[in-house]
Amino acid sequence: MGAGPGAPDLITLRGARRIAEADIVIWAASLVMAECVEEHARREAELVDSSRIAHEDVLALYRRAAAEDLRVARVHSGDPALWGAVQEQYDAAAAMGLDVEIVPGVSAFGAAAAAAGRELTIPEVAQSVVLTRLEGGKTPMPDRERLRAFAAHGTTMAIFLSAARTGQI
C-alpha cells in the first residue's frame, strides 16, 4: 500500500484501515513517517523496518503470513505504482497463495503541486504530465526515455528519484 507523500494525514482511509487490520506492518522508516504506522497499527502488531532487512527476509515474513494466516501491511511511500518495486513482491506473495491487494496512494508530484498552489495541466499550455527520473541511478534508463527528449514536448514534467543530481538537469 501507498502511505502517500509524507504527511501522516495524506494516507487514505483504506490505507489506514489496512494498517489497523494488520498482524505485521512492514514499512521503510527512512521514507514513511512513523506516525503513518503508529497512529493506526494495533498495539500488538509486529512492526518491521524494511530498510533494516533484506528482500529475502520480507519474503520470509510473507511465507509466515501464509502459513499462520496472518495479515501483512507493506507500507510504501507515495503511490506504489510509481517506482514502488511492488511487482516482484506482489507476484511472490500471490505465488505463495496469499490474497494480495494493492492500495493506491497520493503521489509526491500531486502533493508538491498542491503545496505550491499550482495545477499541472493548464489549457493551451500543458495538457500532459511526464513522470520520469534522471539517468545515472541504480536502475538504467531505457534509451528512449531521456530527459531532453521528454522536455521537447514542452509540457509539465515531474522528476522523481533525482534530488541529489539536480545539476544534471
Added chain:
Amino acid sequence: MGAGPGAPDLITLRGARRIAEADIVIWAASLVMAECVEEHARREAELVDSSRIAHEDVLALYRRAAAEDLRVARVHSGDPALWGAVQEQYDAAAAMGLDVEIVPGVSAFGAAAAAAGRELTIPEVAQSVVLTRLEGGKTPMPDRERLRAFAAHGTTMAIFLSAARTGQI
C-alpha cells in the same frame, strides 16, 4: 481538494477532515460518489452540486464565504493537479482574501494500476509514465503533445478524459 478515484475509502484523512470542517461543500455529483461527501459532512453543512450551477455561482459562494467567514470544501475527483481546473478557482478565491489550501488526492491512474495488480514502472522496460489525453476534446492539445509522439518513447502511458474515443487511439 481531491476526493480520489471513486471509492469513498480512497479519500485521504486530510480530505475527509476538510469536508467535516466545512460550512459549504461543493462537489460534482456526476464524478464524486455521494458517500465521499455524506459520510464526512456535518449535518448542517450546505451541500451544493457543482454540475448544476455555473462557474460564476461557485465564485459567488466563495464571496459569501469571504464575507461571512465560512469554510468551503470544493471536492474534485482524483487529484486536483491533473485536469482539475482548480487554478482559476484558486486564484479567484485567493484574490477575495480567502485562505486557500489544495488537498491532493489519489489519481485514477494509480488506482487503476492497483486494481490490475500492476506497477507502472518496471526496471529495463519503463522508467517513466506519461499522463496525457487524446486530442479532440473541448480543450485543444498543444502541437507537441500528440499521442503518437509520446508513444515513441516506448514507456507507460495513462490516457485520461478519452474513454468515449478509444477508437481514436
